[in-house]
Amino acid sequence: MKAGIVGATGYGGLELIRLLSDHPEVESLTLYSTSDAGKSFENLYSHMNTVITQKLEEINPESMQERLDIVFLATPPGVSRELTPKLAGRGLKVIDLSGDLRLTDPQQYTEWYKQEAASEEVLERAVYGLSEWNQKKIKEADIIANPGCYPTASLLGLGPIIQERLAIPETVVIDAKSGVSGAGKNPNPLTHFGHAQENFQIYKVNQHKHIPEIEQQLKTWNDEMSTVTFSTHLVPMTRGIMATIYLKLSEPQTTEQLLQLYENYYSMHPFVRVRQEGQFPCTKHVYASNYCDIGLTIDSRTNRVTIVSVIDNLMKGAASQAVQNMNLQFGIEETAGLQGLPLYP
Numbered sequence: 001m002k003a004g005i006v007g008a009t010g011y012g013g014l015e016l017i018r019l020l021s022d023h024p025e026v027e028s029l030t031l032y033s034t035s036d037a038g039k040s041f042e043n044l045y046s047h048m049n050t051v052i053t054q055k056l057e058e059i060n061p062e063s064m065q066e067r068l069d070i071v072f073l074a075t076p077p078g079v080s081r082e083l084t085p086k087l088a089g090r091g092l093k094v095i096d097l098s099g100d101l102r103l104t105d106p107q108q109y110t111e112w113y114k115q116e117a118a119s120e121e122v123l124e125r126a127v128y129g130l131s132e133w134n135q136k137k138i139k140e141a142d143i144i145a146n147p148g149c150y151p152t153a154s155l156l157g158l159g160p161i162i163q164e165r166l167a168i169p170e171t172v173v174i175d176a177k178s179g180v181s182g183a184g185k186n187p188n189p190l191t192h193f194g195h196a197q198e199n200f201q202i203y204k205v206n207q208h209k210h211i212p213e214i215e216q217q218l219k220t221w222n223d224e225m226s227t228v229t230f231s232t233h234l235v236p237m238t239r240g241i242m243a244t245i246y247l248k249l250s251e252p253q254t255t256e257q258l259l260q261l262y263e264n265y266y267s268m269h270p271f272v273r274v275r276q277e278g279q280f281p282c283t284k285h286v287y288a289s290n291y292c293d294i295g296l297t298i299d300s301r302t303n304r305v306t307i308v309s310v311i312d313n314l315m316k317g318a319a320s321q322a323v324q325n326m327n328l329q330f331g332i333e334e335t336a337g338l339q340g341l342p343l344y345p
């Protein structure tokens with residue numbers, strides 16, 4: 001495959017380069033940039049010195065359609081909405097890592113993203129790329145809306161219990177925490193070292209754009225689902241997301257039964273690992289890998305379930321899930337290029 005990355009100079013782009021350079025089925029990788037076209041990649045990022053020596057190129061949809069089989073858009077919101085219609089088709093597949101194509105309702109996008117939505121035609125063509133849950137459609141799609149980092153952790157943690165209708169819908173609370181790289185490469189007041197270091201902050205309370213994305217998918221699993229409480233926190237670490245999820249059960253279950261349900265659902269999915277009873281994952285268990293690790297327990301006093309789901313935001317939350325989706329789209333081994341073990345400690 002001939003692959004291209006728009007936004008190659010960003011954090012998501014860097015991870016895509018790392019994965020695709022090592023991918024057994026990728027024969028060439030072209031890197032695109034709006035601000036650094038013409039410069040050599042190694043000169044911008046010296047950790048790639050002597051390894052990624054090629055020059056960044058200008059975005060040119062026509063020549064990209066001719067040259068590439070797949071293009072990843074690791075770009076801020078608002079870019080894909082314009083670029084995807086010019087790229088997708090004539091044999092070129094698109095995987096968008098931004099939120100532009102995830103919400104099926106354009107009005108909802110405008111409400112939460114505070115900008116114009118993509119055209120309805122593009123939104124209809126885009127398939128939500130939650131790899132473990134949407135494989136059939138992903139395999140046939142030419143446009144993938146790669147899920148957000150928080151939604152990936154939250155939805156993989158909730159999928160089996162929601163689809164089996166075991167939760168009382170209005171009781172779902174997601175308490176999520178992220179490392180600083182979730183905010184991308186540009187510093188801002190929230191992520192500035194002096195503020196983020198040794199600090200633990202809640203942000204975008206009840207206003208995070210991942211709320212409608214999570215609710216949309218929960219409703220496709222169970223039409224009784226409506227709203228969820230979802231909170232985001234910034235943790236002074238570089239990578240990782242932990243979503244701690246609380247809900248009440250609609251009928252009595254044991255922890256063993258629930259774990260068995262999760263085991264059954266994910267037994268065919270090598271990147272979701274369910275912990276044994278009494279064990280819970282932490283973010284370093286999945287660091288730099290495509291894994292999502294899940295632990296859960298039921299408090300018999302309150303009849304409440306606690307589910308803990310961890311991912312690396314830049315990997316399963318962005319770049320490696322995008323590569324997993326590419327593998328599915330091209331009918332190759334789902335795990336190709338993704339077998340790197342987690343980095344620990």
Ligand SMILES: NC(=O)C1=CN([C@@H]2O[C@H](COP(=O)(O)OP(=O)(O)OC[C@H]3O[C@@H](n4cnc5c(N)ncnc54)[C@H](OP(=O)(O)O)[C@@H]3O)[C@@H](O)[C@H]2O)C=CC1
Binds near residue numbers: 075077
């Ligand atoms: N960081 C994370 O953990 C995750 C990020 N995402 C999403 O993925 C996308 C990329 O995120 P991330 O890599 O963190 O962001 P960064 O800010 O680190 O990088 C974004 C890149 O986009 C390029 N860019 C900026 N403006 C334009 C434009 N108008 N047209 C084309 N390219 C442009 C820039 O490269 P250049 O100037 O060279 O063109 C920049 O390096 C975002 O939408 C983000 O929300 C999704 C999941 C997780």
Ligand SMILES: CC(=O)N[C@@H](CCC(=O)OP(=O)(O)O)C(=O)O
Binds near residue numbers: 180232
């Ligand atoms: C720590 C931090 O700031 N995280 C980002 C993650 C969002 C993200 O990556 O957004 P999309 O994938 O939906 O574009 C945030 O909360 O906005």
